Amino acid sequence: MKANIRSRVRRRDFISMWDEFVGDVRYYEVKGTHRSLISPPYLVGFWQVFSRVLEDRGLVDRHGALRSASRIAMAERKMSEAVPKIQIPAASFPTHNSPRIWFLTSALSPLAVRLTKLLLAHGDYVAAGLPPAEIEDEDRSAEFKELINECKSGRKDREGWKDRIRGIRCDGRVMGQCGAAVAEAVEVFGRIDILLCCTSEAVVGTVEELSTSSATQNLVRDQFEIIFFSQVNYIKATLPILRKRHNGHIIILTGITGHIGTPGMAMYSAATWAIEGYCDSLAYEIAPFNIKLTIVQPNKEIPVLTNKITFAPQLPQYDSANNPAPGLRDILTNVLNSNPDTKISPSDQKGKNGKEAIISRYPRLPSEAKDRLVLETVHALTAIGGHENPPARHIVGYEGVASVKEKLKTVSEELEDFVEVSCAVDIFKSDVGTAALTGPKVDMVGGGSAVGGGVHLGQPGSS
Known part of the structure; x- marks a missing residue:
């Protein structure tokens, strides 16, 4: 007590x-x-x-x-005084006989840059997708360009890196460019073993705020273009290559928004659920070809604070002064305002015609903060990528596990509360219906094992 x-x-x-x-x-x-x-x-x-x-x-x-x-x-x-750098533990990799070839759909995020460094240090090859709009942004691409300079530096601990990385400009929203990017990666490295779909962007705004004008409605389309369609394009471009080799691993980096809806980020949650539903079905279709698929779900701050954030104009009814529920808009705004370069001023919020403007920012965090933010997820990706029997879904970190468990518990309890109503519509009585009414409750979370502080469930058809 x-x-x-x-x-x-x-x-x-x-x-x-x-x-x-x-x-x-x-x-x-x-x-x-x-x-x-x-x-x-x-x-x-x-x-x-x-x-x-x-x-x-x-x-x-x-x-x-x-x-x-x-x-x-x-x-x-x-x-x-001088602050010592965070000691990052060594990453773990599954056993493999030869270097793997990774294809990253977006290699400019802090997470992707740190993952690329670990992969190159391990001896793997990386085809790095470079979205044109991001590579042209000096601040966004600074870390990746610094990595490329390290690869070309001639340092003993970077020996051979420049030969094992290839930057490929590609807009994932264009299917033709995705096909060309995948073909270039195969031409350079001979094959693709692991496709990591890690493209993300967060649109902040309530459902009502995103339907007030044609501009905000376009934000909804952009959200699905980035999170859903661009990654589907990469998957479709890569599948024939993996199927021909009868081997491969597709990893989708999403977030626990695939389990838990978030007020103020309804379209972000919807796009995440869309790509996860797509991949859940795809996993069964590609299993006969020995192609594995894993959905990795870190906490939502990982993809949100390491990629572009776009704010739709706020309606007064959803202002924090009028709405008692805590909103991510205020939290993210204060994170951005902590850096003078990303601060959102009152003048930024006003458009040319006096109406509220749409604002986009890339969060700028200290290097040590970025390391700490993405460390768990990066290590989960290295441990899972190319694994012989990878999980179908992996939740990173105990906070995410606790949140998802609570959500599944609520769903299970509601199911039990209304199970009699559900079974009452059955015209034909069967043993299955009887078992639903009298059988033991299903453990919706158990049966998986932990990797990197998370929980994961097995592949389709695996035991």
Whole structure:
């Protein structure tokens, strides 16, 4: 009991600081006659990031308790000194007899750059997809260009890297360009073993906000073009090559938005569910050709904070002052405003005709923050990519696992509550219907094993 009380006190202390950082994100859930202060599932990942920021700044200790003024002053003095770099543990790779050839649909994100470094250091080959709009953005492409310079530097620990990476300009929304990019990768490296679909972009806005004008409706189309159609184009271009070789692995990097809807990001969630539904069916179709398919679901802050964020104009009815539920718009806006180069000023929010403008930004985080943000996901990808029996779906990190378990628990409980109504429509009675009414509850999460702090379920037809 005492531990729970301390936990609530620390959480309330956190929330007072969280309010200063992102505005009002308090969310109340009525439980009987009591009100408990909680974070909704879609804020779990951002809560973890914010907690780490506080700890890194020396404002809290490792247990989450607020420090005294004197200890904060001491921490600030320490922060002024040189901060040692994060020690990243060695990545793990599945056993294989020869180097693998990876094709990354978008190689410019912080996650893709760090993954590429690990793959090259391991001896693998990388065909790096370069979206034209992103490669022309100097800030967005800076890390990738720095990586290319490292490959050409002649450093002993980078020996051979320049021969094992190929940048290929390609707009995934154009099927012809995808086919040409895949053909170029095969021409250079001889084959493709692993296709990693890692293209992402987040459109922030409620369903109503995204239907107010033709411009916002185009944002909906763009969201599906980026997350769904562009990656489908790469899959269709690669499948004949993998099927001919009777071997291959397709990895789709999405997020737990494939399980949990997020207020203010309905179209992002919808596009994620679309690509996951497509891949769930595709997995059964390609299984006879020994082609594996894995959906990797990190917390939503990983794909959101490492790719472009576009804000639709906000309606006053959904402003945080009028809507008590915490919104990701405020959180993401404050993250962007923490950097002067990405700050959203009042003048940016006003369009030429006086109406609210559509705003797009690439978040700029410190290098150490990027490392910490994507580390779990990068290591999950290296451990799963090319595995002999990879999972069909892998959830990265304990926060994502907890959120998905809670969602599945709710679905299971609702199913049990209405199972009699569901079975009442059956015209013909059968043993299956009887089992549904009287049989044991199905463990919707169990049966998988853990890799990299996540949970995964097996491939179609695997035991």
